[in-house]
Every structure is written in C-alpha cells, then in structure tokens.
Amino acid sequence: MDDAAAPALGPLAGMKVLDLSRVLAAPWATQILGDLGAEVLKVEQPGKGDDTRGWGPPFLEDGSDRPDAAYYLCANRNKRSIAIDFSRPEGAALVRRLAAEADILVENFRTGGLAKYGLDAPALLAANPRLIYCSITGFGQSGPYASRGGYDFLIQGMSGLMSVTGRPEGEAGEGPLKVGLPVSDLFTGLYAAISILAALNHRTRSGEGQHIDCALLDSQVALLVNQAMNYLVGGEVPRRLGNAHPNVVPYRDFAAADDYILVACGSDGQFRALCTLLGREDLANDPRYATNAGRLRDRRRLELEIAHAIAPWRAAELLAAMAEAGVPGGPINTIDQVLSDPQIIAREMLQVMRRDDGTEVTVIGFPGRLSRSPASYRLAPPRLGQDTRAVLATELGLSEAEIEALRAAGVVAMGGPMRQDSEAERTA
Incomplete structure (x- = not known):
C-alpha cells in the first residue's frame, strides 16, 4: 500500500510516535503501537540504519544490492523510515521539531546518551509537556549499572532466567541455557508498550506527559514469577529441571514410540x-x-x-x-510446522504485505483480537530512508530546495549508503 494512501485505523489512530530506537526491545514496542494504529516515524542513521538490517542471512531478496535481513523485518512494520543524522546540529533540530508535534517518543540509547544532542527527556518534555518519552535500556536510568550497555543474552544470565533453564545436574547435556528467543528484549518491549498506553490514559485525565524508564533487567526479573515467589516464600533456590515444572506433576x-x-x-x-x-x-x-x-x-x-x-x-x-x-x-512443533498449523492459519496469524518497491514479505501478525478496533497491517517494513522526503515536506513543511540542501550536506538521506558512519551511529 502506498504510504500516502494508508488509512488511519485502530485504537491509536491519530497518535504520532517518534521512534529513535534500533535492534529489538524498543522497535518491538513501537511496532505494537503501529499495529494498533499509531503513526510511527522511525529515525535512522543515514547510510546504515537499524543495526538489524544487516543481521543476516537470510535477507529479503528484492533485487537491490543492499537487501534487508529477516531480523529487521520482524519488528518494523507499520512504520515510516526517515534517515537523519542528528549528531549534526541541523539534524538534531529536525528531530526536535518532530518531537514537538509527537505524542510519544521511544529511544534506546545508553543512559544520558541523547543529552548532548538536546534530545533527552528533560529537554523535549520542556518543549512539549504532553510528550510521553519512553527510554529503554539494559539497566535503567538509575542504579550502579545504569551506564552499562545491556544485551538480551547478558540479561538472561544476570536475571536468573538461565539458572532455571536447561537440563538439571547429573543428566546428559546438563548446564544453563538461554531461551531460544531474545525473550528479555521482547518482554521489555511489551512492558514498554503497556507503560506507554498507561501514560496515554494518564495524559487524557491530566494533560501531562511523562518520562518512562524501562530496563531489560527489571523486566526479566519481574517475569521470574512463580520461580522467584517459590524462593521468597519457601526459601529454597530454584534449580534447573529441564522440561519439568517446579510446581506441577506430571x-x-x-x-512416545516415534516422537x-x-x-x-x-x-x-x-x-x-x-x-x-x-x-x-x-x-x-x-x-x-x-x-x-x-x-x-x-x-x-x-x-x-x-x-x-x-x-x-x-x-x-x-x-x-x-x-x-x-x-x-x-x-513439539518445529517453526515450519507451527506456521502451517491449521489453528494458526485459521487465526490469520500470517499476513502478506507489500513494500513500496512491490516486494512481498510475510509477517507474523498482532495476536490480540479487538472486536471494535482491530490491529491493522498498513505499511510493510520500510526501506532505509524511503520516507525522508515525504515526512520533511508534510510534517515539517520544508520546501524541495531546503530538503535538497540538507541532503547535499549529508544531514538527511533518501536511501543508500553514505561514505562513513556519523557520530550518533558510532556512539549509540
């Protein structure tokens, strides 16, 4: 579907989200908002974009010399991509102007990393008091680990999750294992989306925005659920049980004979x-x-x-x-088996979308079924910078000459690689 023709659908229709994030936890949150109807503007670094665009193979074959990886496609539908180098003063000014009109901003830079560009929560909330500014980091905005970078694998280990995942001692293959999906990232993205929706309701009542601080470690510890409560109540440290349950038998x-x-x-x-x-x-x-x-x-x-x-x-x-x-x-299904399962087909969990160049991509849909305002699939995961020109013109009112001057100066890009990474990309 052409971007300009994409209708506003869903319970969040009319909400504007400025997405300064990359990789998975925060893009997962903003994709949820996009599925529910929000307009999501994904700000990416010219020349490279979201790191996950290169996290392949496999890549989506589209005939270009720089196809996007499947990893990127899983978390970036219902977004428009604008390539702005906000390490440059002119680029940061563009992002501040977009933030002034946004309802929600989501970022996952290291704690304090956006302050030098004037894109931190205090600065943008001062300019737009109704803004809901969500920061997603490994360890949060406070505490002794706040300055550290966080990665899903590390969080699975540090949170205790891996201590209860894997074969128990004395069995073949014993030892801790990570979950086969980046669940700490995904859980944090879900908590971020929930927190943003709560903040929207607060703003409806009060008119005020706020800063949301979401941490991967906090989110994963919150999801230790019965294992943590078993320890808090019973005093015994949970251990690995393989596929067995700590509380329920069998x-x-x-x-069986064949499987x-x-x-x-x-x-x-x-x-x-x-x-x-x-x-x-x-x-x-x-x-x-x-x-x-x-x-x-x-x-x-x-x-x-x-x-x-x-x-x-x-x-x-x-x-x-x-x-x-x-x-x-x-x-115990394999991925191909579950994606062809009649229940999954009946629930329409696979959705075929078409990118602006005509390339088809099949995505896994939004699981919640809203009877009055369902999720929608309007925009396939965008190519890097494909919407820069349109957004600068329609959202900021820049003329063609102004846009071309920014492009010529390397502040923005309409797609395609630049010669070197910007400061913002190097320090993310």
Missing part, C-alpha cells in the same frame, strides 16, 4: 484421566499421587511409571486420545 515431555510429546496435567482430575487412558488406574488410586503435593514429592518415581506407559504409543495416536479424554497435551 508436566513435562515424554518419549516426543508434551503432557501438562494441571489438576488432579486431569491426572486421573491420563492414568485411565494409559491403563494405569493403579497410579490414579495410589494415595501417594492423589494430590499434586504428593506427586511433587514422588516426582521421579511417578514420572518413570508414566514414561513406561507412554513409550509404546505412537505420538499422534496418543495426542488424539488425550484430546478426546480432556488431558492437556501437544506436540
């Missing part, structure tokens, strides 16, 4: 139904296993019995029987 993977399956019995009734299905009513009737607390105490013995009962079954046949009996279970 709740793990088991090997692994998942069993997730969350109640005594479901456990009894599983035992009946497996022909092991004796386990259901054993007083040691009558309650979850008992099953947890005798976890190892019980799980071995269940494993022996499951082993002769073919995975598909057992899962079908479990569904019929009301026992929660499922397969």
Whole structure:
C-alpha cells in the first residue's frame, strides 16, 4: 500500500510516535503501537540504519544490492523510515521539531546518551509537556549499572532466567541455557508498550506527559514469577529441571514410540484421566499421587511409571486420545510446522504485505483480537530512508530546495549508503 494512501485505523489512530530506537526491545514496542494504529516515524542513521538490517542471512531478496535481513523485518512494520543524522546540529533540530508535534517518543540509547544532542527527556518534555518519552535500556536510568550497555543474552544470565533453564545436574547435556528467543528484549518491549498506553490514559485525565524508564533487567526479573515467589516464600533456590515444572506433576515431555510429546496435567482430575487412558488406574488410586503435593514429592518415581506407559504409543495416536479424554497435551512443533498449523492459519496469524518497491514479505501478525478496533497491517517494513522526503515536506513543511540542501550536506538521506558512519551511529 502506498504510504500516502494508508488509512488511519485502530485504537491509536491519530497518535504520532517518534521512534529513535534500533535492534529489538524498543522497535518491538513501537511496532505494537503501529499495529494498533499509531503513526510511527522511525529515525535512522543515514547510510546504515537499524543495526538489524544487516543481521543476516537470510535477507529479503528484492533485487537491490543492499537487501534487508529477516531480523529487521520482524519488528518494523507499520512504520515510516526517515534517515537523519542528528549528531549534526541541523539534524538534531529536525528531530526536535518532530518531537514537538509527537505524542510519544521511544529511544534506546545508553543512559544520558541523547543529552548532548538536546534530545533527552528533560529537554523535549520542556518543549512539549504532553510528550510521553519512553527510554529503554539494559539497566535503567538509575542504579550502579545504569551506564552499562545491556544485551538480551547478558540479561538472561544476570536475571536468573538461565539458572532455571536447561537440563538439571547429573543428566546428559546438563548446564544453563538461554531461551531460544531474545525473550528479555521482547518482554521489555511489551512492558514498554503497556507503560506507554498507561501514560496515554494518564495524559487524557491530566494533560501531562511523562518520562518512562524501562530496563531489560527489571523486566526479566519481574517475569521470574512463580520461580522467584517459590524462593521468597519457601526459601529454597530454584534449580534447573529441564522440561519439568517446579510446581506441577506430571508436566513435562515424554518419549512416545516415534516422537516426543508434551503432557501438562494441571489438576488432579486431569491426572486421573491420563492414568485411565494409559491403563494405569493403579497410579490414579495410589494415595501417594492423589494430590499434586504428593506427586511433587514422588516426582521421579511417578514420572518413570508414566514414561513406561507412554513409550509404546505412537505420538499422534496418543495426542488424539488425550484430546478426546480432556488431558492437556501437544506436540513439539518445529517453526515450519507451527506456521502451517491449521489453528494458526485459521487465526490469520500470517499476513502478506507489500513494500513500496512491490516486494512481498510475510509477517507474523498482532495476536490480540479487538472486536471494535482491530490491529491493522498498513505499511510493510520500510526501506532505509524511503520516507525522508515525504515526512520533511508534510510534517515539517520544508520546501524541495531546503530538503535538497540538507541532503547535499549529508544531514538527511533518501536511501543508500553514505561514505562513513556519523557520530550518533558510532556512539549509540
């Protein structure tokens, strides 16, 4: 769809978001806002843009000599790209003018990193008191680690997440593991989007904007949930359990005759139904296993019995029987399998979009279903700087001659590499 023709849709239609971020946590937050209808202007460094544009292969083949990586495409739909070098005074002035008209600004520079350009929260809130300014960093705006850079892998380790992820001691392949997705980044992006929506509601009541401080470490610690509460209440440090659950039994993977399956019995009734299905009513009737607390105490013995009962079954046949009996279970899908799953297809979770050059890109859609104001898919992830000229003309009222002078001076770009990185790109 042509940018100029993209209609304003969704519950955030009319909201203007200035996105000074890159990589994943903050772009994830701004993509959520864009999916919900906000107009998102992604400010990128001329000549390079978001780091993730180069995080491939794979790359989206579009016939150009500089295609975008799949990683970039996952977090940047429903945005327009404007390439401005705000390490230059003229570029910083352009961004300040855009911020003066914005409802929301999101950035993920190191703490204090934007102050030298006059783009920090105090400066921009003074000029636009209704602005909601969201900073996303590894460790937040305060505390002894505030000046450090934060990366998902480090946060997964520092937060305790990796201490409860992986095979337990004494098993083959033992040791801590990170989650197979950058969940600390993604969780922080979600918390940032939630916080921004809360701040919008506050502004509706009060008329005032505010500064939001979101940290990867804080977000991941908040999501230790039951594991942290187990320690706070029980005093025992949680440990790695592989695919087993720290509080519920049986709740793990088991090997069937031809594949692994998942069993997730969350109640005594479901456990009894599983035992009946497996022909092991004796386990259901054993007083040691009558309650979850008992099953947890005798976890190892019980799980071995269940494993022996499951082993002769073919995975598909057992899962079908479990569904019929009301026992929660499922397969361990590969990515290609889940993306072709009939449930995912029925829910329209895959959306085909078309970039301004005609190249098609399939994206995974927004999961929330709003009955009155649904998410929309208006703009495919943009090419670097593809909207610079249009935004400068329509949002700031610059003439063609003024835009061309900025381009000639290297302050802005309409796409394509510059000879060297700017100061802002080098110090991000």
